[in-house]
Amino acid sequence: MADPKGFMTTPRREWPRRPVEERVRDWHEVYVPGGLLPIISKQADRCMDCGVPFCHEACPLGNLIPEWNDLVSREDWRAASDRLHATNNFPEFTGRLCPAPCEAGCVLTINQPAVTIKNVECAIADRAWEERFAPPRPPDRLSGRTVAVIGSGPTGLAAAQQLTRAGHTVAVYERDDRLGGLMRYGIPAFKMEKHHLERRLEQMRAEGTKFRTSTVVGQDVGAAELRARYDAVVIATGATAWRELPVPGRELAGIHQAMVYLPLANRVCEGDLEASPVSAAGRHVVIVGGGDTGADCLGTAVRQGAASVTQLDIYAQPGAERDEDTEPWPTYPKVYRLSAAHEEAGDLRTAPAADADARLFAASTLRFTGDADGHVRELHLVEVDARRRPLPGTERTLPADLVLLALGFSGPSQGDGLIAQLGLDLTPRGTLARDRAFATNVPGVFAAGDAARGQSLIVWAIAEGRSVAAAVDHHLTGGPSRLPSPIGPYDRPMRV
Incomplete structure (x- = not known):
């Protein structure tokens, strides 16, 4: 750690919010623009670099939190960006939208306020874009294999980016007219302005990922037809069947x-x-x-x-x-x-x-x-x-x-015909059934994210996308995948 006594001498300070009277008159993000940079290095200093960092365990992505805290405290932003992106495709999303279970697992919370992990993550991600530390990473060569990803929420986008970077040709199918799933139309702009999403989508296009919007699989294109057209299909439609109040x-x-x-x-x-x-x-x-x-x-x-x-x-x-x-x-x-x-x-x-x-x-x-x-x-x-x-x-x-x-939501919607046309099995909870390799009962069809796990957090969604990408890569190549797989389909958050 850069400052061995930082957690004792520096109090916790969070990203300041704009005055209420000001921010409720617009749709911009609630935080003071530029308000993180003056405080964030000292806040990163509060990380103890403890021997057993439970923040790792609390985060399903396995974010290397003590490492990038130390790098931020030394203001080595490029290295911090590399360590952050090593485990998280979209830290600018999680830094704004995740409720930060990592902070609940911070060792400091035993007797004092946690490190502002979420704020540090957001500062690194924003600095990476400003300094161009996150350029597109197209594959060196193509595998000749094709994958369809259904759904462009955090799970679908993470799976698509990982598989594209592994050399597979990936097309993402989205039912809405714009990409992003709930991040686009479910999350208000005052929590995350959409230019963050657009920027990442442009990176993915530059890497080679293809996008098909305004396309409902099961209606505009048959599910069986899509399965026949691609070597593998990933269903990442989310849990969109909302609960009623009878x-x-x-x-x-x-x-x-x-x-x-x-x-x-x-x-x-x-x-x-x-x-x-x-x-x-x-x-x-x-x-x-x-x-x-x-x-x-x-x-x-x-x-x-x-x-x-x-x-x-x-x-x-x-x-x-x-x-x-x-x-x-x-x-x-x-x-x-x-x-x-x-x-x-x-x-x-x-x-x-x-x-x-x-x-x-x-x-x-x-x-x-x-x-x-x-x-x-x-x-x-x-x-x-x-x-x-x-x-x-x-x-x-x-x-x-x-x-x-x-x-809340109970599971994936069945109104579009996708589940019925493919003959997919469901769990008693109404989610898509899958095995330990994220595979459904239909050969070559995989399920990930809220559609299979049930309603969860954005960090779990991204972790599912990364893990299903590794499973699909193994299926396509027949050998061990070099893509990371941070969680299994049956992993759950820490609980008593």
């Missing part, structure tokens, strides 16, 4: 899935629409679901000028510190976290009746009621105990002109 009044107008609402807002930012047809402007908004997607809806509704926004979380409000009995270090704890969107809602008092910022905890939706025109006007809720049982006498109502359902 309560009375669900049929009322004005109740929408989050993944209907968020893409429309993103299309306004892309210039496709002048205004979203499902806008929160002037409306009383209730978001059902306490996860990251719900927080994305919250930040979007605030920027659209909602009259009020409340977010319902069925779980009790977590504490500020980890429970060492149920979630001991180095597992990722369920603690009270204040996202940028929650900070904005709290400062602007979008939900005066909320428990904290804009959230109502331990709250379950009972029913919706509407007006004579069939439009939702109220949400009826009840408080619940730890086993989600209603507590008598706690029922109340919230005004609701717009309700957004952010309840």
Whole structure:
């Protein structure tokens, strides 16, 4: 380590956010531009370079965190970029979108705040692009083998880049008109501006990866036809089958899935629409679901000028510190976290009746009621105990002109015909079944990412893409793959 006493002498400082009043008036990223560079070398100094770095274990990519922390502390940005890109295809994505389980596994968290690993990662990635440390890496020669990747989210893009660099000819099929999957239309621009995505896609095009947008496999092109055309197929469509809320009044107008609402807002930012047809402007908004997607809806509704926004979380409000009995270090704890969107809602008092910022905890939706025109006007809720049982006498109502359902996803969509046409087996959970080599029951067809694992984090998605690429490379060449395989299909995050 560059400074053996850095973790004792330097306090944790995070990338500062722009003032709430300023950032809610635009869709730019919430952080102060250039605010990392003045502090990041000292923050990297806080890394202990401990003998058994649990940050490695907490990150499914196996990021070489102590190594690039040391290089950043010495301001050797080129070497830091090399070490970072050795395990992660898209650190500018994870540095902005990952909840950083690596920080929960940092040895410092035993008795003090963790190293700002996520901020260091983001600083390296951004510096790499500024200094051109991440040029395209086309293969020296082609293998003559072809691969189709279905889906252009982080799993599909990681698999495609790895296989292209190994010399295979890769085409990525994307159902939307633009590439990126949820990173394009599901993640708001205030969390990650889309130029980061475009820059990486241009790198992949320069390396030789081909892209086919506005193509639904199973409809625009038959799944069996695609399988016959390529030597291997990777299914990385994500878990897009959203969960429903079967309560009375669900049929009322004005109740929408989050993944209907968020893409429309993103299309306004892309210039496709002048205004979203499902806008929160002037409306009383209730978001059902306490996860990251719900927080994305919250930040979007605030920027659209909602009259009020409340977010319902069925779980009790977590504490500020980890429970060492149920979630001991180095597992990722369920603690009270204040996202940028929650900070904005709290400062602007979008939900005066909320428990904290804009959230109502331990709250379950009972029913919706509407007006004579069939439009939702109220949400009826009840408080619940730890086993989600209603507590008598706690029922109340919230005004609701717009309700957004952010309840997560159960598995891949089956409406496009892809699964049925190929005859793919499913698990009891509704995800794609696969063996230890990421292979499905159909020869030459592999499954990776949320479509097979279930809804997960972006770091797991990228790790799945890298690992399935190694499995496909082995299948195509018949010999050991030189591509890294950081995880197996049955690996899971650390837990008690």
